[in-house]
Amino acid sequence: MKPIATVGVVGSGTMGRGIAESALQAGLQVILHDSSPDALSAARKQIEANLHRSVGKGQLPAQEASEYLGALDPAADMGALAGCQLVIEAVPEVLEVKLSVLAALEESVAGDVLIATNTSSIPITRLARALGHPDRFIGLHFFNPVPRMPLVEVIRAVHSSDATVAAARQFVAEALGKTPLVIEDRPGFVVNALLIPFLLAAARMLDSGYAEAEAIDDGMTLGCGHPMGPLKLADFIGLDVVCAAADAMYAQSPDPALVVPNNLRRLVDAGQLGAKTGRGFYDHR
Numbered sequence: 174m175k176p177i178a179t180v181g182v183v184g185s186g187t188m189g190r191g192i193a194e195s196a197l198q199a200g201l202q203v204i205l206h207d208s209s210p211d212a213l214s215a216a217r218k219q220i221e222a223n224l225h226r227s228v229g230k231g232q233l234p235a236q237e238a239s240e241y242l243g244a245l246d247p248a249a250d251m252g253a254l255a256g257c258q259l260v261i262e263a264v265p266e267v268l269e270v271k272l273s274v275l276a277a278l279e280e281s282v283a284g285d286v287l288i289a290t291n292t293s294s295i296p297i298t299r300l301a302r303a304l305g306h307p308d309r310f311i312g313l314h315f316f317n318p319v320p321r322m323p324l325v326e327v328i329r330a331v332h333s334s335d336a337t338v339a340a341a342r343q344f345v346a347e348a349l350g351k352t353p354l355v356i357e358d359r360p361g362f363v364v365n366a367l368l369i370p371f372l373l374a375a376a377r378m379l380d381s382g383y384a385e386a387e388a389i390d391d392g393m394t395l396g397c398g399h400p401m402g403p404l405k406l407a408d409f410i411g412l413d414v415v416c417a418a419a420d421a422m423y424a425q426s427p428d429p430a431l432v433v434p435n436n437l438r439r440l441v442d443a444g445q446l447g448a449k450t451g452r453g454f455y456d457h458r
């Protein structure tokens with residue numbers, strides 16, 4: 174596999190723009206593709222604003238910020254990804270959408286290009302079905318906000334070659350300066366396999382009337398040193414995202430710890446999704 178100098182990112186939403194920004198700050202060329210021109214221009218604006226904020230805080234020289242921005246190429250045409258050595262897919266968490274994007278992507282890039290997916294909950298091996306050459310496919314699971322979060326789960330699918338795993342690990346550690354956690358393809362990988370049952374247990378405790386939300390969160394912040402309690406964290410992740418992750422993991426492995434409690438399901442039904450809608454377990458308005 175060739176050294177990675179140009180990274181492609183497909184999908185310029187929350188995660189895609191964060192991955193693009195991290196790659197730019199690592200000194201790489203970035204080609205950012207999205208099917209929506211509005212999403213592409215919003216992503217470029219946000220990356221520019223984030224870099225300017227760092228300049229304003231004295232964390233980044235203005236000259237470097239403008240070089241980083243100059244290395245960003247927002248592309249409405251997927252064909253622009255042909256010059257990349259690695260392309261990371263970050264389109265919505267919908268199996269059919271990801272399969273069709275990955276199949277189109279394979280048509281657009283050479284046979285030795287590394288292809289990665291940022292899926293949170295779809296088995297990497299299931300997504301590999303879209304590809305004629307699944308040996309060069311791997312999971313790279315970033316965390317939000319990407320520029321600030323140091324961990325990336327590197328998920329080896331059944332067909333991923335050793336060279337693919339080594340190249341992905343090297344990219345994360347040496348190019349991005351983040352910590353790679355190389356793991357097998359299991360439901361929830363490592364982080365969500367631990368986090369989601371924990372968040373659901375907190376919601377279940379609230380639902381049973383055993384303790385108030387503040388008491389549950391204080392228990393974990395003041396008693397265990399967590400930076401944020403589980404109910405507040407669920408509100409910030411988005412209750413719909415928590416439910417979707419739990420349901421997807423339950424569908425792959427029906428563990429009772431992954432059953433969504435009634436209170437959480439009702440909040441999602443009511444559109445009270447947490448901080449992003451102003452209400453969830455807490456009132457954020």
Ligand SMILES: NC(=O)c1ccc[n+]([C@@H]2O[C@H](COP(=O)([O-])OP(=O)(O)OC[C@H]3O[C@@H](n4cnc5c(N)ncnc54)[C@H](O)[C@@H]3O)[C@@H](O)[C@H]2O)c1
Pocket residue numbers: 183184185186187188189206207208209212263264265266270274291292293294314315316317
């Ligand atoms: N948001 C998170 O906290 C988080 C964390 C880790 C992983 N993920 C995963 O990252 C992926 C992306 O999530 P997100 O939150 O950034 O989603 P998002 O909805 O913010 O962004 C998705 C982007 O993909 C674009 N898109 C849709 N269809 C496309 C297509 N056919 N071709 C090109 N672009 C297309 C959309 O226009 C949008 O800009 C998902 O798989 C999600 O599970 C999300």
